[in-house]
Amino acid sequence: MTTxxxxxxxxxxxxxxxxxxxxxxxxxVTTADRGTxxxxxxxxxxxxxxxxxxxxxxxxxLTDLDCPDALDVLEEVRSLAEPHGRGCPLAVLTRSDxxxxxxxxxxxxxxxxxxxxxxVDDLSEVxxxxxxxGRHIDxxxxxxxxxxxxxxxxxRELGVLAxxxxxxxxxxxxxxxxxxxxxxxxxxxxxxxxxGARNRVDAIRRAKxxxxx
Numbered sequence: 169m170t171t172x173x174x175x176x177x178x179x180x181x182x183x184x185x186x187x188x189x190x191x192x193x194x195x196x197v198t199t200a201d202r203g204t205x206x207x208x209x210x211x212x213x214x215x216x217x218x219x220x221x222x223x224x225x226x227x228x229x230l231t232d233l234d235c236p237d238a239l240d241v242l243e244e245v246r247s248l249a250e251p252h253g254r255g256c257p258l259a260v261l262t263r264s265d266x267x268x269x270x271x272x273x274x275x276x277x278x279x280x281x282x283x284x285x286x287x288v289d290d291l292s293e294v295x296x297x298x299x300x301x302g303r304h305i306d307x308x309x310x311x312x313x314x315x316x317x318x319x320x321x322x323x324r325e326l327g328v329l330a331x332x333x334x335x336x337x338x339x340x341x342x343x344x345x346x347x348x349x350x351x352x353x354x355x356x357x358x359x360x361x362x363x364g365a366r367n368r369v370d371a372i373r374r375a376k377x378x379x380x381x
Contacts, residue, residue: 169194169195169196170194170195170196170227170228170292170295170296170299171196171197171198171226171227171228172189172195172196172197172198172226172227172228172229172230172295173198173199173200173205173208173209173226173228173229173230173256174186174189174197174198174199174200174230174231175199175200175201175202175205175229175230175231175241176199176201176231176232176235177201177202177235177236177237177238177241178235178236181232181235182199182201183199185230185232185261186199188288188291189230189291189292189295192291192292192295193292194292194296195292195295195296198226202237202240202241202244205229205241205244205245206244208225208226209225209226209229209245209256225256226256227256227257227295227298227299228256228257228258228259228280228295228298228299229245229256229257229258229259230259230260230261230280230295231245231258231259231260231261232260232261232262232284233260233261233262233263233266233269233270233273234261234262234263234266234269234284238269239268239269239272242258242260242269242272242273242275242276243272243276245258245276246275246276246277257279257280257298257299257301258273258276258277258278258279258280259278259279259280259281259282259294259295259298259304260273260278260280260281260282261282261284262281262282262283262284262309263283263284263285264283264308264309264311264312265312266379267312267315267316267377267378267379268379268381269379270309270312270313270316270379271316271319271379271380274313274316274317279298279302279303279304280294280298280303280304280305281304281305281306281309281313282294282304282306282309283306283308283309285308286306286308312379315378315379316378316379316380319378319380320362320363321358321359321362321363321375321380322358324355325355325356325358325359325362326359326375326380326381327345328341328345328352328355328356328359329355329356329359329371329372329375329380329381330375330381331344331345332356332368332372333372333375333376333381338352338353338356356368356371359371359375363375
């Protein structure tokens with residue numbers, strides 16, 4: 169039996185997905201919203217205290233990148249990774265035109281990438297595969313995931329570019345990040361060069377299209 173923790177913030181969609189997953193052979197589904205992920209992954213009940221009953225840690229955590237607060241869910245899962253919690257394989261339901269969500273899922277260590285437009289016949293087989301330590305990437309998502317994973321910018325360069333995209337000036341970015349204006353210009357120049365862009369505006373455009381920011 170493979171236990172799947174389905175995390176979704178919309179009750180109706182959560183119930184529908186749970187019903188679909190639960191129909192698969194050898195699949196036991198539990199559900200959670202963002203506020204109960206931590207207790208579910210820690211192997212304790214939602215009630216805190218000495219009388220809280222232990223519950224099995226799920227074999228797979230599945231979430232939908234289109235649900236509200238999906239990126240916050242990914243950040244929560246990432247924060248619970250070892251050594252801070254007892255993690256389990258992360259799988260995401262997504263689409264190829266969601267590069268930002270794909271990047272965040274990749275950073276959170278997702279091992280399953282499931283296209284929402286795929287047939288559902290073998291969904292239970294995907295859950296079993298992930299629970300057994302495997303990986304799964306639907307072919308329709310492979311190219312987008314490759315683009316996301318092949319990001320050439322450093323975290324600092326990415327942060328500077330993201331602030332520039334938000335309208336911050338060089339001096340404003342320098343103040344926010346406690347850097348000198350010259351250092352900020354160097355990071356921006358590096359981001360332009362590494363992304364193959366013509367200028368700052370082009371670098372921001374390319375980074376947004378690739379889901380980097």
